Amino acid sequence: MAPPVLRVSGLTKVFGTREQEALRLAGEGLGRDEIHRRTGSTLAVHDVSFTVERGELFVVMGLSGSGKSTLVRLLNRLIEPSAGTVEVEGRDLRALDDAALRTVRNEKISMVFQHFALLPHRTVRENAAYALKVRGAGAAEQRERADWALETVGLLERADARPDELSGGMRQRVGLARALAADSEVLLMDEPFSALDPLIRRDMQDLLERLQAELTKTIVFITHDLNEAMRLGDRILMLKDGRTVQLGTGPEIISAPADDYVADFTSDVDRTRVLTAGDLLREPRMTARLGDGCGDVLRALGAAEANGVHVLDGDGRIAGVARDDLLARALQEGRTAIGPRELVADHATIAADRPVVEFVHLVGRHVVPLGVVDTEGRLLGVVPRAAVLDALSAVPVRGRRP
């Protein structure tokens, strides 16, 4: 199997002169403040490990000062780690000489900064082509890749403009175009949208989601905003004082915050937009098949204290719902096996990836719980009303945010 695009192990960075002593104290479990008090050095990042798979949008989230920028700079060795390793496609960055490292930065991992340096006297197109020019690409290739990237971010008409003729949001898109034109494996984005006003920020998030889906880019995205993290991240690494407090998908973090610190953050998140039908999915308590005996199913319903059951066809698709009253009538009328006449359409279905906000009105409306189906209509599981209530009411203990 191919190695992950990025593998980070035990990554640690101390700023200051008493590095070894700070590392020793960190190893003993002392926190950043205490270490700073004793050594004057800052433990910016401590013992962070994770892998990022190809095509993943990996978010690093934490408050200001939590070590995000330090971490992202360690990822392409803009700064040297005090301990730990970074591997890009299985290659340890420490093993690279300067030339090889430059190549990795140009071709494998490129950085989109919050205030990335657009060249003020160059056109938008030249700015977009910048990484290619550095790489020594020919003029034709530069132009072709830059124009493709500008078109992708919706800025091709402004290719001949200068950066100062553009709005902040447009300049940010030029930065994104530059990273896309470079066509590197991994994009490192350090709070790229933080300085944008909310509407433009929303647009940029949409654009990034679209690009990531279309181009299957591997992205490491830094933010201090948990809603942004939840919106964009396949997985989220939560940092606090340089250490990992939790690593998981948005729904995992929301449903099981690792500690009060994370719980406090997640209490602000709109859970109905983060949790999906798939997250709330339960095994159905019972299902029936076409052809099952009406009497058997009726007895099973009685035992389960249910009034209806999903009836599946031979492929596991929902054929309909058998209700207890109709099964009883079928028996009275001498029909012993469940057939089309015993079925009613008293149910609703939803796809596993849909957020709660889109199906909450369908829950508890029918004799059977909401069915979660795949694209073929096969029943994957159900979302009973209790599952929705649990998920939405599981508001973690609120502490005061530090």
Ligand SMILES: Nc1ncnc2c1ncn2[C@@H]1O[C@H](COP(=O)(O)OP(=O)(O)O)[C@@H](O)[C@H]1O
């Ligand atoms: N070059 C540096 N020298 C000394 N301390 C630094 C340096 N860069 C960052 N720090 C410190 O490391 C900690 C983490 O900073 P940073 O990585 O910038 O956090 P974030 O990006 O999450 O705001 C902070 O305490 C910060 O003051």
Ligand SMILES: [Mg+2]
């Ligand atoms: Mg930062």
